[in-house]
Amino acid sequence: MSAIRDSLVRLITETSTNLPPDVRRAIKRAQLQEEVGTRAALALNTIIDNIISAEEDVQPICQDTGMPTFIVHTPVGYNQIELEKEIRAATAEATRLGKLRPNSVDPLTGKNSGDNLGPGTPVVHFHQWERDDVEIKLILKGGGCENKNIQYALPTDLPGLGRAGRDLDGIRKCILHAVYQAQGQGCSAGFIGVGIGGDRTSGYELAKEQLFRPLEDTNPNPVLAELEEYILKTANQLDIGTMGFGGKVTLLGCKIGVMNRIPASFYVSVAYNCWAFRRLGIVVDAKTGEIKEWLYRDKPEAMERPQGGFDVKNAIVLRAPISEEQIRSLKVGDVVLIEGEIHTGRDEIHKYLMKHDAPVDLRGGIIYHCGPVMLKDEQGNWQVKAAGPTTSSREEPYQADIIEKFGIRAVIGKGGMGAKTLAGLQKSGAVYLNAIGGAAQYYARCIKKVNGVDLLEQFGIPEAMWHLEVEAFPAIVTMDAHGNSLHKDVADHSLVKLEDLKEPVFV
Numbered sequence: 248m249s250a251i252r253d254s255l256v257r258l259i260t261e262t263s264t265n266l267p268p269d270v271r272r273a274i275k276r277a278q279l280q281e282e283v284g285t286r287a288a289l290a291l292n293t294i295i296d297n298i299i300s301a302e303e304d305v306q307p308i309c310q311d312t313g314m315p316t317f318i319v320h321t322p323v324g325y326n327q328i329e330l331e332k333e334i335r336a337a338t339a340e341a342t343r344l345g346k347l348r349p350n351s352v353d354p355l356t357g358k359n360s361g362d363n364l365g366p367g368t369p370v371v372h373f374h375q376w377e378r379d380d381v382e383i384k385l386i387l388k389g390g391g392c393e394n395k396n397i398q399y400a401l402p403t404d405l406p407g408l409g410r411a412g413r414d415l416d417g418i419r420k421c422i423l424h425a426v427y428q429a430q431g432q433g434c435s436a437g438f439i440g441v442g443i444g445g446d447r448t449s450g451y452e453l454a455k456e457q458l459f460r461p462l463e464d465t466n467p468n469p470v471l472a473e474l475e476e477y478i479l480k481t482a483n484q485l486d487i488g489t490m491g492f493g494g495k496v497t498l499l500g501c502k503i504g505v506m507n508r509i510p511a512s513f514y515v516s517v518a519y520n521c522w523a524f525r526r527l528g529i530v531v532d533a534k535t536g537e538i539k540e541w542l543y544r545d546k547p548e549a550m551e552r553p554q555g556g557f558d559v560k561n562a563i564v565l566r567a568p569i570s571e572e573q574i575r576s577l578k579v580g581d582v583v584l585i586e587g588e589i590h591t592g593r594d595e596i597h598k599y600l601m602k603h604d605a606p607v608d609l610r611g612g613i614i615y616h617c618g619p620v621m622l623k624d625e626q627g628n629w630q631v632k633a634a635g636p637t638t639s640s641r642e643e644p645y646q647a648d649i650i651e652k653f654g655i656r657a658v659i660g661k662g663g664m665g666a667k668t669l670a671g672l673q674k675s676g677a678v679y680l681n682a683i684g685g686a687a688q689y690y691a692r693c694i695k696k697v698n699g700v701d702l703l704e705q706f707g708i709p710e711a712m713w714h715l716e717v718e719a720f721p722a723i724v725t726m727d728a729h730g731n732s733l734h735k736d737v738a739d740h741s742l743v744k745l746e747d748l749k750e751p752v753f754v
């Protein structure tokens with residue numbers, strides 16, 4: 248392998264498996280702020296446990312390794328065409344090694360290319376500069392948080408906040424609304440990059456560029472520095488908390504950039520990034536292709552495995568087939584430990600099950616909203632490399648019908664589901680179980696065996712139905728069979744808190 252390709256594979260591997268020190272520090276600060284024993288503290292402890300396991304085992308922090316996006320600076324005269332070929336080859340190699348999940352899907356045919364290569368993937372942006380070295384920055388931003396990006400065209404009216412005009416206070420309202428609308432679904436506590444101005448495309452680009460700023464820098468523009476500080480402090484008054492469980496910390500970082508706009512347009516673009524904020528960079532010798540320096544790693548940050556995860560002693564054991572009686576005895580807040588077989592099913596499977604029979608009997612069973620990273624070992628057996636939950640709300644149109652049609656008793660996911668599912672849980676006798684989003688190593692360790700897989704050819708690795716044998720797999724009941732939903736409660740409460748922030752601050 249060429250030296251430059253080897254350097255790129257290392258960059259991808261490190262970005263996927265080893266969270267940068269500034270991000271670790273932000274998560275540790277959040278952990279200190281949440282009260283011991285709360286659901287938010289439990290979620291943060293699980294996240295930290297997961298970060299440590301991912302680094303130890305050199306496995307993906309989260310199973311969704313996102314849209315690999317490379318920002319490259321090269322000296323004048325450097326061959327960018329060759330470097331792009333190396334980036335593509337390294338991306339395929341990192342996928343083969345299980346450091347990236349195969350994530351490149353043709354939207355028209357549904358075909359997963361299997362190696363993260365395809366039209367538009369990976370994303371590579373080239374710039375020239377007048378230095379002698381090559382700098383390559385990489386961000387692996389997952390789909391769940393990408394779905395929570397939002398763009399505002401001012402003036403506009405915002406729920407809870409009223410009119411947002413074309414001024415600094417209007418911008419303030421948009422950013423607060425952006426955090427509110429994400430709730431826990433982008434795996435809060437999160438980070439935001441904001442772009443003020445530009446057009447719809449350059450505004451989002453500016454927002455994403457902000458995510459490459461070191462978290463502990465100070466904005467050179469004093470107006471924006473003040474706004475960043477205000478947002479970081481104020482967004483945490485929304486009480487959304489880690490995973491949307493309620494809590495003191497909802498936002499871990501806020502970086503804002505500005506560029507000129509044209510008279511008719513006034514955009515505020517917000518790029519939301521989950522806690523699994525995976526971005527790193529390398530400086531490479533232009534001649535040899537070897538790494539000279541790592542970016543974002545000036546002050547290393549070790550983490551200790553926390554005490555105080557799930558209360559497994561008092562947990563209720565669930566094993567399929569689960570009876571309706573047991574399900575109806577569960578209530579919001581209960582911690583469960585799942586034993587035995589569960590079946591993954593995410594977007595493609597839910598759509599499929601609406602029209603087809605299930606490949607296995609799901610009566611009394613448990614569905615896991617999960618698209619894992621899987622690799623075959625030398626004996627040809629599947630191994631789970633990363634397997635955290637995916638955002639459940641995408642299955643909202645189907646979930647209640649699927650539960651009823653197949654007699655499913657529990658659904659595991661993250662971020663919660665809506666009114667239709669809540670009514671369906673009550674009608675059919677089922678529960679929604681929230682797992683900790685992004686904790687892909689933590690949950691992979693609970694999976695003891697792969698019993699089989701269906702629809703792999705058709706849907707590809709993340710979307711297939713995997714039959715997994717689990718042991719002591721913990722989750723929290725956040726929607727029960729009595730019409731209670733923690734997600735609804737937190738959303739309602741945070742809207743009241745948002746309304747408190749309506750009065751102008753920057754006039």
Ligand SMILES: O=C(O)C[C@H](O)C(=O)O
Binds near residue numbers: 432
């Ligand atoms: O695709 C996934 O596995 C997860 C996704 O990033 C999500 O947050 O929903």
Ligand code: SF4
Binds near residue numbers: 311390392521638686
């Ligand atoms: S599952 Fe959560 S942590 Fe993972 S990419 Fe999606 S939003 Fe980020």
